[in-house]
Amino acid sequence: xxxFGYQLGQSIFTPADLNATQPLxxxxxxxxxxxxxxxxxxxxxxxxxxxLESFQLDVGIIGPDSLAEDAQKRVHExxxxxxxxxxxNQLRDEPGLALKYQRSWLLSPARQGPRYLDLIPQAGLSVxxxxxxxxxxxxxxxxxxxxxxxxxxxxxxxxxxxGGRSPNHAGPRWGAYVFTGAEAWAVLYTAFLDGNLFRHSExxxxxxx
Numbered sequence: 244x245x246x247f248g249y250q251l252g253q254s255i256f257t258p259a260d261l262n263a264t265q266p267l268x269x270x271x272x273x274x275x276x277x278x279x280x281x282x283x284x285x286x287x288x289x290x291x292x293x294x295l296e297s298f299q300l301d302v303g304i305i306g307p308d309s310l311a312e313d314a315q316k317r318v319h320e321x322x323x324x325x326x327x328x329x330x331x332n333q334l335r336d337e338p339g340l341a342l343k344y345q346r347s348w349l350l351s352p353a354r355q356g357p358r359y360l361d362l363i364p365q366a367g368l369s370v371x372x373x374x375x376x377x378x379x380x381x382x383x384x385x386x387x388x389x390x391x392x393x394x395x396x397x398x399x400x401x402x403x404x405x406g407g408r409s410p411n412h413a414g415p416r417w418g419a420y421v422f423t424g425a426e427a428w429a430v431l432y433t434a435f436l437d438g439n440l441f442r443h444s445e446x447x448x449x450x451x452x
Contacts, residue, residue, distance in 0.1 A: 248282040248403070250301075255311045256435045261327040272445040273333035274435050275311020276373065278303025278341075282403060293349040295393045297402035301343070301373065305434055306336035334434065334444045341371040345378075345402045347393045358389040365426075367401045372440040376430040386420020394422070 258270035266272060280301040287294055303309070312330040319326055345367030351358045363382040369375060378401050382394045396403050430436075438446030 244286045246282075246284045246286075248284070250280045250282065251278075252280070253277045253309065253311065253314060255315050257315070257327060258329065261325060261329070264328050264331075266329070266332045266445045268448045271436055271447050272438065273312075273327075273330050274305065275307070275309030275314075275333065276303060276305050276339060276435075277309035277311070278339060278373075284403070289348070293391070293393075295347045295349075297343070297345045297347075297367075299341075299343040299402045301339070301341040301371075303339050304336060305339045305373070305439070306334050308336050332445050334439050335442045337372070337434075337439050337441055339371070339373045339434070341369050341373040343367065343369045343402050349391075349393060351389075357387075359387065360385050361389055363394045363424075365401075369401060372432075373434055374430065375432040376428055378426060378428050380424060380426030382422055382424035384420045384422040386418060388418025389420055390418065394424075 254276040256271055256274040256276075258267045258273070260267060260270070278301045280299055283298040285296045287296075312327075312333065316326055316330075318324075345365060347363055347365045349361060349363055351361035353359070361384050363384070364379075365381065366379045368377050384394070432440070434440065436447045438444040
């Protein structure tokens with residue numbers, strides 16, 4: 244089963260101290276990332292185990308043209324919060340690209356009928372001037388009538404992990420479960436700590452510690 248999708252997003256990165264007007268070398272620089280992405284997901288099996296492959300291409304702009312400064316200031320004004328004072332130190336304008344791939348496996352002791360326990364290992368990578376990294380992790384779920392999917396998507400997920408229910412799924416529509424997970428990252432480069440790749444900009448010294 245193959246699915247196509249798209250997304251539009253804006254990410255905003257700031258140091259913890261929003262009142263500082265000078266760059267903070269031991270914190271991340273101000274940065275914005277405005278992007279759109281295309282997503283291809285393929286669901287199949289390895290033996291009898293469900294497998295989900297996700298391919299994603301994100302393209303956009305890093306820097307002032309991402310409109311991150313305006314977006315954050317407007318939200319802070321609306322909520323009556325202090326206005327961030329260090330946006331003049333943000334990363335410079337630069338086209339951004341990230342090519343991502345992730346594979347997830349759905350492992351369960353019960354291959355037929357209702358499932359009450361499963362594991363979802365995941366491994367993937369991102370390549371580009373937005374982030375170049377390797378990732379690996381696992382999610383464990385336990386409950387009643389576990390869904391026939393690949394778990395939840397978080398804001399830091401490499402690609403969407405929700406692969407949808409199997410077209411052959413004929414079990415109950417309702418269930419409940421608890422879950423926990425862990426993930427490790429090996430980040431070779433990220434613009435939001437290391438600064439612009441093609442232009443001189445602020446960067447964090449946290450990566451050197």
